[in-house]
Amino acid sequence: MRLPARPEERIDRAHVVRFLFEGKPIEGFAGETLGSALFASGRRIFSRSFKYHRPRGLLCCTGSCPNCLMTVDGEPNVRVCVEPVREGARVQAQNVLGTLDRDLLAVVDRIGGPFTPVGFYYRTMIRPRRLWPYYERVLRRLAGLGKLERHGGRSRRFDVEHRRVDVLVVGGGRAGIDAARAAAAAGTAVLLVDERRLPTGVGDGVDVLAPARALGVYEGGLVPVDAGGVLYRVRARRIVVATGALEQPLLFPGNDLVGVVLPELVRRFVDEWSLRPGERAVVVAADDPGLAVVRQLERAQVRVERVVDLRSTTPRTLSAAGKAGKLRSVTIDGQETACDLLVMSGGRQPAYSLLAQAGARVEYDSKRGIFVPVQLPPNVEAVGSVTGEAGPGAIPPAAFAGGGSKSRCFVCVCEDVTEKDVRRAVAEGFDSLELGKRYTTVTMGPCQGRLCHLSSIRLFARENETDETAIGTTTARPPWAPVSLGLLAGRGHEPVKRTSIHHRHEELGATMMWTGAWKRPHSYGDAAAEARHVHEAVGLIDVSTLGKLIVEGPDAAAFLELLYSNRFADLKVGRIRYGVLGSDAGRIMDDGTIGRLGDDRFYVTTTSTGADTVSEWFEWWNAVWGMDVEIVNVTGALAAINVAGPRSRELLGRLTDADVSNEGISYLDAKAARVAGIPCLVLRIGFVGELGYELHFASPYGEYLWDTLLERGADLAIRPFGLEPQRILRLEKQHIIVGQDTDSESNVLEAGMSWIAKLDKDDFVGKWALEHVSERGFREQLVGFEMENGVVPAEGGQIVVEGRSAGRVTSARLSPYLGRAIGMAWVRPPLAEEDLQIQIRVDGRLEAARVRLKPFFDPEGERLRA
Amino acid sequence: MSFLLACPHCGLRDVNEFASAGEVTERPRTSPSVHELSSYVYFRRNTAGVQREWWYHRFGCEAWFLAERDTRTNEVLTTELPRPQPRQGSAAPQEAAAPDVPEV
Numbered sequence: 004m005r006l007p008a009r010p011e012e013r014i015d016r017a018h019v020v021r022f023l024f025e026g027k028p029i030e031g032f033a034g035e036t037l038g039s040a041l042f043a044s045g046r047r048i049f050s051r052s053f054k055y056h057r058p059r060g061l062l063c064c065t066g067s068c069p070n071c072l073m074t075v076d077g078e079p080n081v082r083v084c085v086e087p088v089r090e091g092a093r094v095q096a097q098n099v100l101g102t103l104d105r106d107l108l109a110v111v112d113r114i115g116g117p118f119t120p121v122g123f124y125y126r127t128m129i130r131p132r133r134l135w136p137y138y139e140r141v142l143r144r145l146a147g148l149g150k151l152e153r154h155g156g157r158s159r160r161f162d163v164e165h166r167r168v169d170v171l172v173v174g175g176g177r178a179g180i181d182a183a184r185a186a187a188a189a190g191t192a193v194l195l196v197d198e199r200r201l202p203t204g205v206g207d208g209v210d211v212l213a214p215a216r217a218l219g220v221y222e223g224g225l226v227p228v229d230a231g232g233v234l235y236r237v238r239a240r241r242i243v244v245a246t247g248a249l250e251q252p253l254l255f256p257g258n259d260l261v262g263v264v265l266p267e268l269v270r271r272f273v274d275e276w277s278l279r280p281g282e283r284a285v286v287v288a289a290d291d292p293g294l295a296v297v298r299q300l301e302r303a304q305v306r307v308e309r310v311v312d313l314r315s316t317t318p319r320t321l322s323a324a325g326k327a328g329k330l331r332s333v334t335i336d337g338q339e340t341a342c343d344l345l346v347m348s349g350g351r352q353p354a355y356s357l358l359a360q361a362g363a364r365v366e367y368d369s370k371r372g373i374f375v376p377v378q379l380p381p382n383v384e385a386v387g388s389v390t391g392e393a394g395p396g397a398i399p400p401a402a403f404a405g406g407g408s409k410s411r412c413f414v415c416v417c418e419d420v421t422e423k424d425v426r427r428a429v430a431e432g433f434d435s436l437e438l439g440k441r442y443t444t445v446t447m448g449p450c451q452g453r454l455c456h457l458s459s460i461r462l463f464a465r466e467n468e469t470d471e472t473a474i475g476t477t478t479a480r481p482p483w484a485p486v487s488l489g490l491l492a493g494r495g496h497e498p499v500k501r502t503s504i505h506h507r508h509e510e511l512g513a514t515m516m517w518t519g520a521w522k523r524p525h526s527y528g529d530a531a532a533e534a535r536h537v538h539e540a541v542g543l544i545d546v547s548t549l550g551k552l553i554v555e556g557p558d559a560a561a562f563l564e565l566l567y568s569n570r571f572a573d574l575k576v577g578r579i580r581y582g583v584l585g586s587d588a589g590r591i592m593d594d595g596t597i598g599r600l601g602d603d604r605f606y607v608t609t610t611s612t613g614a615d616t617v618s619e620w621f622e623w624w625n626a627v628w629g630m631d632v633e634i635v636n637v638t639g640a641l642a643a644i645n646v647a648g649p650r651s652r653e654l655l656g657r658l659t660d661a662d663v664s665n666e667g668i669s670y671l672d673a674k675a676a677r678v679a680g681i682p683c684l685v686l687r688i689g690f691v692g693e694l695g696y697e698l699h700f701a702s703p704y705g706e707y708l709w710d711t712l713l714e715r716g717a718d719l720a721i722r723p724f725g726l727e728p729q730r731i732l733r734l735e736k737q738h739i740i741v742g743q744d745t746d747s748e749s750n751v752l753e754a755g756m757s758w759i760a761k762l763d764k765d766d767f768v769g770k771w772a773l774e775h776v777s778e779r780g781f782r783e784q785l786v787g788f789e790m791e792n793g794v795v796p797a798e799g800g801q802i803v804v805e806g807r808s809a810g811r812v813t814s815a816r817l818s819p820y821l822g823r824a825i826g827m828a829w830v831r832p833p834l835a836e837e838d839l840q841i842q843i844r845v846d847g848r849l850e851a852a853r854v855r856l857k858p859f860f861d862p863e864g865e866r867l868r869a
Numbered sequence: 870m871s872f873l874l875a876c877p878h879c880g881l882r883d884v885n886e887f888a889s890a891g892e893v894t895e896r897p898r899t900s901p902s903v904h905e906l907s908s909y910v911y912f913r914r915n916t917a918g919v920q921r922e923w924w925y926h927r928f929g930c931e932a933w934f935l936a937e938r939d940t941r942t943n944e945v946l947t948t949e950l951p952r953p954q955p956r957q958g959s960a961a962p963q964e965a966a967a968p969d970v971p972e973v
Contacts, residue, residue, distance in 0.1 A: 221871040222870070222871050222872045222942075222943050223871045223872040223873045223883075223884070223943075225871040238873075238883075587896070587906075587909065587910055588910045588911075618931075619888070619925060619927070619931075622925075622931065622932075622933055623890065623923070623925070623933050626932075626933035626934075626951045627896075627951070629951070629952075771897075771900060771901055771906050772906065772910070774900075775903055775906065
């Protein structure tokens with residue numbers, strides 16, 4: 004099998020590499036591929052075809068065709084013809100039942116053919132519909148490629164790297180290397196990318212990335228390059244495409260038999276791996292590179308039985324015959340020649356895909372019978388055979404007649420599409436290439452048209468009785484080379500924001516949950532008890548996630564007056580107001596509190612997930628209006644703890660010299676004070692409905708202040724509470740959560756906060772839309788409700804009145820303190836009436852509820868102000 | 870999208886660093902009719918060609934700026950910081966009083 008050693012060969016015979024194929028040990032030499040080693044071990048059938056399970060062997064040996072797809076170390080669809088041998092690799096066949104040589108599914112080829120014509124899956128198995136899941140299971144078993152390991156996703160790590168170069172050369176053939184060297188000699192930074200390992204010392208100053216594959220050309224000169232575990236995002240000022248040309252097969256009956264190959268296979272076999280590709284060969288070629296393999300064949304002592312130069316003679320008929328899928332003979336114009344190797348060459352089609360993606364036009368050259376790139380965009384160059392410079396070959400017929408051969412003539416080996424399928428598709432009316440492609444799936448398989456694009460265009464031209472120019476090409480799109488989804492997805496990591504008190508929550512056994520990018524405590528084990536505790540004693544919650552902005556400058560008050568619907572010009576220094584941010588469409592975007600720290604200085608809090616949006620929103624309006632305001636986002640710089648409950652004043656009093664009496668810090672006061680020695684901004688706010696103080700302070704003191712509060716409040720039975728108890732508490736007060744109780748259609752008027760919309764102001768963002776809402780009348784209203792029998796409806800649950808849908812639930816909880824199931828809902832305006840009975844669908848049943856327009860707890864806010 | 874955009878502060882950067890806020894719109898000056906309001910809120914010219922747009926350097930200097938971009942080719946012709954049009958009646962800049970800043 005192996006030829007005598009030659010100095011030029013690429014294998015290292017002293018270095019034996021062992022791997023397993025279907026569990027059996029195989030030996031190869033360093034420098035060759037899994038495919039060549041398997042061939043040397045006697046293997047001829049490398050895969051079973053997609054649809055018919057026909058035996059297939061090495062065909063292109065360039066990593067283009069699907070014939071050698073195998074599963075290597077659990078990774079499906081590896082092209083073993085180009086995959087270097089590696090010690091201990093586990094190689095397995097795929098898409099077979101049994102073995103490659105005896106695939107039980109090959110029955111599809113024998114009996115299925117007549118039942119599986121082109122596009123059968125669009126027309127059959129439609130009725131009865133209930134049988135489809137069964138059909139689908141069978142089809143998925145029968146047809147396809149490799150199988151993904153269900154849990155293999157995280158077994159490999161993928162990364163992204165960014166590279167910037169002056170010149171990127173794609174393709175390390177002769178022309179590519181020349182271009183790279185020339186650019187490097189001119190002193191520019193050059194990166195050369197090639198699919199195969201390149202010999203060392205390609206050129207001085209040339210940076211080489213190989214083996215690696217350029218996946219496409221995107222705008223801005225972006226070329227993603229797949230280098231195995233790393234996706235390089237290469238930005239190049241100039242892109243030189245030297246992707247060469249693709250050897251084209253010939254179409255004739257029996258052209259998919261094992262032993263029918265393209266010329267490059269012979270060159271790699273003989274020149275690089277010193278392997279004999281067969282015993283007796285026939286060569287049918289339309290160009291010089293195809294005919295030139297006769298030299299290699301002779302050197303490998305393959306008997307060349309017959310050579311047909313299509314430039315001088317075009318046979319009327321050409322067919323191949325075989326046994327058990329392997330080539331036995333070739334019949335040309337009725338003359339049969341026994342052989343086990345048929346080298347075919349239908350000319351070389353420029354691999355123009357990257358150029359076309361970059362914006363080049365592609366034109367048919369009727370003299371040479373190939374599509375060539377023309378009108379290259381600026382900064383993109385083509386060198387070598389991708390330009391179509393290859394010498395003139397003959398234009399082979401779209402397909403050779405078989406002269407009575409019963410074998411099938413394949414145009415697409417990836418998807419098992421035959422010449423007959425294309426003929427039928429055109430006859431059925433799919434006469435345009437783009438439609439026919441989708442119907443027959445020709446060019447849509449793993450080779451992405453490398454071997455079948457040109458052939459299918461010729462067939463479409465013949466069937467439509469027109470020429471290739473009129474048929475044109477399909478659109479070239481990325482990816483140009485196969486790429487694993489893991490590489491595109493990148494490394495599996497999810498950034499998380501943690502407050503400076505985060506570890507304390509974990510130590511206290513909190514269940515953490517996601518809120519936007521933050522991780523926050525859901526509860527510390529007993530949400531109901533935590534909620535009740537805030538009413539009865541004192542609780543504390545980490546609210547560092549609140550967005551915090553400082554708005555400062557001479558125009559600060561005027562700026563906030565324009566952004567919020569209520570007034571801020573008249574807000575006294577040291578006082579706080581609740582505000583709702585709306586858009587000019589009147590929609591509620593965010594809410595929070597605004598405290599005036601000085602004449603020109605305001606402290607704005609936002610929702611936990613809204614900080615960045617609000618900050619961008621403020622900056623944008625400031626850019627539009629150019630007011631004299633500075634906005635500083637201090638969300639990460641400051642931590643915040645809310646201490647709430649009837650005993651919170653006593654606790655605070657122990658930790659500060661400031662006057663914490665109801666006169667000293669009144670409801671909605673913002674005061675600077677030292678708490679436990681830490682400079683704090685104390686905001687007396689009542690989101691949870693009890694007397695409470697939000698302490699805002701520098702983040703690094705987070706754990707210290709948290710610990711101190713717990714320590715000094717121990718005898719007051721202080722207890723931390725999580726987000727879930729906070730949600731119960733705020734619902735008792737009917738305080739909304741933006742995004743939970745509101746959506747992208749909600750406005751403050753319909754949300755029951757008309758008092759906040761000062762429509763008599765000159766202007767504010769959203770004013771006109773709110774005016775329009777009050778003129779046209781409400782379409783729905785946000786109300787509270789209380790269940791009559793204590794069941795808690797699901798969020799999103801349907802409100803039903805007189806058998807008709809009348810709204811939806813936005814929040815619902817069981818209040819442990821009140822002992823009632825309460826919630827909020829959007830309802831039709833006539834239903835927004837205190838004590839009105841409505842019904843809510845819960846688990847399919849209708850449950851009675853009553854509308855409540857006032858807070859369930861402390862409706863007059865006496866507890867808040869006390 | 871993978872084109873490059875020149876931030877007026879930071880220079881040429883990958884478009885993924887930026888957020889686009891779409892074409893520049895004119896906010897009505899006085900109380901608009903419902904028709905004018907909905908045109909302003911909902912309707913865009915959606916130009917096939919060069920249009921002025923708002924961009925925000927979200928993963929950079931966090932500046933808002935204006936760009937002229939050809940929507941057919943994604944070619945960015947110019948970028949510039951906005952020259953603000955002060956609102957009518959907005960307070961004129963004046964000397965800032967010493968702010969009463971708590972130690973936060």
